[in-house]
Amino acid sequence: MTTVNEVSGPSRLAQPGEGFSAEEVQLAARNHGLPLEALRYDVTPVGLHYLLTHYDIPETEPGTHTLTIDGRVDHAVVFDLAELRRRPCATQRVTMECAGNGRALLEPRPVSQPWLVEAVGTAEWTGTPLAPLLRDAGLSPEAVDVLFTGADHGVERGVEQDYQRSLPVPEALREDVLLAYEMNGAPLLPQHGSPLRLVVPGWYGMAHVKWLHRIEVLDHAFDGYQNAVAYRVRQHPDDPGVPVTRIEPRALVQPPGFPDFMSRTRAVRPGTVPLTGRAWSGHAPVTVVEVTVDAGLSWEPATLDPAPDGPGAGTEWAWRRWRYDWVAAPGRYTLSARATDASGRTQPVEQPWNRGGFANNLVQRVEVVVLAG
Numbered sequence: 203m204t205t206v207n208e209v210s211g212p213s214r215l216a217q218p219g220e221g222f223s224a225e226e227v228q229l230a231a232r233n234h235g236l237p238l239e240a241l242r243y244d245v246t247p248v249g250l251h252y253l254l255t256h257y258d259i260p261e262t263e264p265g266t267h268t269l270t271i272d273g274r275v276d277h278a279v280v281f282d283l284a285e286l287r288r289r290p291c292a293t294q295r296v297t298m299e300c301a302g303n304g305r306a307l308l309e310p311r312p313v314s315q316p317w318l319v320e321a322v323g324t325a326e327w328t329g330t331p332l333a334p335l336l337r338d339a340g341l342s343p344e345a346v347d348v349l350f351t352g353a354d355h356g357v358e359r360g361v362e363q364d365y366q367r368s369l370p371v372p373e374a375l376r377e378d379v380l381l382a383y384e385m386n387g388a389p390l391l392p393q394h395g396s397p398l399r400l401v402v403p404g405w406y407g408m409a410h411v412k413w414l415h416r417i418e419v420l421d422h423a424f425d426g427y428q429n430a431v432a433y434r435v436r437q438h439p440d441d442p443g444v445p446v447t448r449i450e451p452r453a454l455v456q457p458p459g460f461p462d463f464m465s466r467t468r469a470v471r472p473g474t475v476p477l478t479g480r481a482w483s484g485h486a487p488v489t490v491v492e493v494t495v496d497a498g499l500s501w502e503p504a505t506l507d508p509a510p511d512g513p514g515a516g517t518e519w520a521w522r523r524w525r526y527d528w529v530a531a532p533g534r535y536t537l538s539a540r541a542t543d544a545s546g547r548t549q550p551v552e553q554p555w556n557r558g559g560f561a562n563n564l565v566q567r568v569e570v571v572v573l574a575g
Contacts, residue, residue, distance in 0.1 A: 213359060213557065216311040226316045235320025241456040241480050244324070244510055244523075245295065248386055251323030252407075253393055254300050254315060256365055257356030260413050264389070264397035269381070273349070273419035276340025283397050286381060289330040294378055294403055295510065295520040297324040297482040301406035301433055301446045305559030312559035319454060319566050324480075324521050327401045329382035333375045336419070341371065344421040348374035350400050353413035361427050367411050368424035369402065378403050378519070381414065403519035404448050404484035406561070408433050435556045443556075449484030450563040451547050453491050453524065453539035456480075457568055468570045475528045475572075479539055481506070482521035486544035491524040497536035497567075498551050502526065504539065530572045537568040 222230075233254045240250040264283050272278035300321035305312055307319075336348065347368040354365045373379070380401040383390060390396040395412030402409040408428065424430075434443030456479045459470035481488045487509070492501040504526040509518070524539065540549040549563050556562075 214313050215557065216313055218310070220311075222306075222316055223313065226313065229315045233315055235317060236323050238320060238454065238457050241454060241478075245326055245386060246323040248325070248388070248391060248394070251325055251385075251394070252298070252300060252321045254321070254407060255354070255393060255412075256358070257354040259392050260353040260355070262353055262392075262397060262413055267397045267415065269398060269415060269417065271335060271339045271417045271419075274342035274345050274421050275336075275419050276342075279335075279339055281335075283383060286330050286398070287383065290334070291328060291330055292378075292380060293326050293328045294380060294401065295324060295326050296401060296403045297322065297449075297480075297519060297521040298401075298407050298410060299449050299452070299482075301408050301560045302558070302562075303452075304562035304564060307564065308553060308555055308559050308562060312557060314559065321407075322452075322454070325385050326387065327380055327382040328384035328387070329380040329398075329401065331377055332379045332381055332400070332417075333377055335381070336374060336417075339419075341419060342421065345371050345419045346422055347371065347420045347424045349418040349420055349424050349426075350411040350414055351416040351418070352395075352411045353415050358427065358432065361431075363427050365411065365428065366424070366426050367409055367428050368420070368426075369409065371419075373402070406433075406446055406449055406484070408446065432558075433560065434558065435560050436558065437556060439557070441557075446558075446560045449482065450561050451481070451483035451485070451488060451541040451543045451549055452563045453481035453488075453541035453549065454479050454566055455493075455537055455539050455568050458537075458570065465569070468568060470530060470570060470572055472530055472532055472572050472575060475530045477504075477526045477528050477537065477539075479524055480521040481524055481539070481541040482519075483541065483543035483545075483547065484519070485547055487518045488522055488541045488543050490542040491539055492542075493524075493526040493528075493537070493539050495528055495530075495535050495537050498538060498565075501540070530570075532572050532574040535570045535572065537570055538565040540565045
């Protein structure tokens with residue numbers, strides 16, 4: 203990898219009171235989150251699913267695209283898309299969330315893509331399972347990591363690179379990890395990784411490598427930029443940190459009523475207001491959702507819908523709907539929901555800060571005005 207120090211410096215934190223830079227606004231314009239009213243959909247329409255592109259959307263052609271599997275295997279193999287489509291296929295309904303979701307709400311603010319809480323979506327991904335391909339290639343007994351390389355290329359903090367991420371061999375051999383070529387029953391769109399991407403259920407979005415063209419089996423832990431530098435939870439610049447992997451539990455409120463254009467403050471009529479939203483976790487199924495309408499002074503249990511059914515839906519990796527009836531009187535309120543999963547993880551009500559703004563699952567706060575009749 204070539205160092206290009208004049209292009210981009212190290213990551214930094216915004217100074218107290220510092221506004222968003224033109225560069226951050228540019229990133230926010232290129233990428234987009236889920237409009238929170240779209241939490242109504244069990245499966246997110248493709249155009250509403252969150253999107254993060256690190257570099258440029260590369261020019262790829264499904265008719266000529268190939269995937270190479272090599273490295274520490276008995277024999278290297280090359281597949282075109284037609285060959286992958288002829289292999290056994292599976293469909294998984296998977297909730298995918300950006301590792302930086304919530305970053306823009308932190309104080310001090312890490313300077314990067316300025317997500318609020320909308321960097322999420324749930325899609326039905328169709329493709330061929332990865333594990334049989336790796337077994338067919340013949341994994342070496344010395345295999346440690348499986349490295350995935352996308353066709354997108356750029357510079358990040360002074361380092362020129364292809365976008366690359368790895369998985370430990372046991373994770374890569376999970377039966378639900380897919381090489382996906384369809385999203386919601388249609389071929390992948392360019393911005394979502396056409397013609398081929400990795401889908402790793404339960405992991406944050408940085409692991410789901412788009413525009414995938416090479417899989418290399420390594421006999422050592424991958425120490426490239428996106429694994430060893432970018433996606434790590436650190437408290438200070440010299441902290442080696444811990445890697446970002448699975449999605450922390452989160453519940454979101456589908457905003458009730460109707461919004462103010464600029465502030466997005468919600469307005470509702472007095473009376474019974476049905477509240478609803480979605481909850482998910484990459485560690486274990488969500489078991490409890492609680493709701494507060496008084497800024498966290500008290501929490502009440504919500505009703506959690508059964509796990510979804512239907513094609514591709516029998517999975518623990520898709521969000522679940524929750525419901526709560528609020529008897530609203532005129533006034534101003536702050537609504538939140540929090541999720542707890544079967545591993546015992548619960549969303550925090552105080553800011554869990556780190557330098558990259560990763561895996562921040564602080565509870566959402568929704569400002570609501572109940573009108574006076």
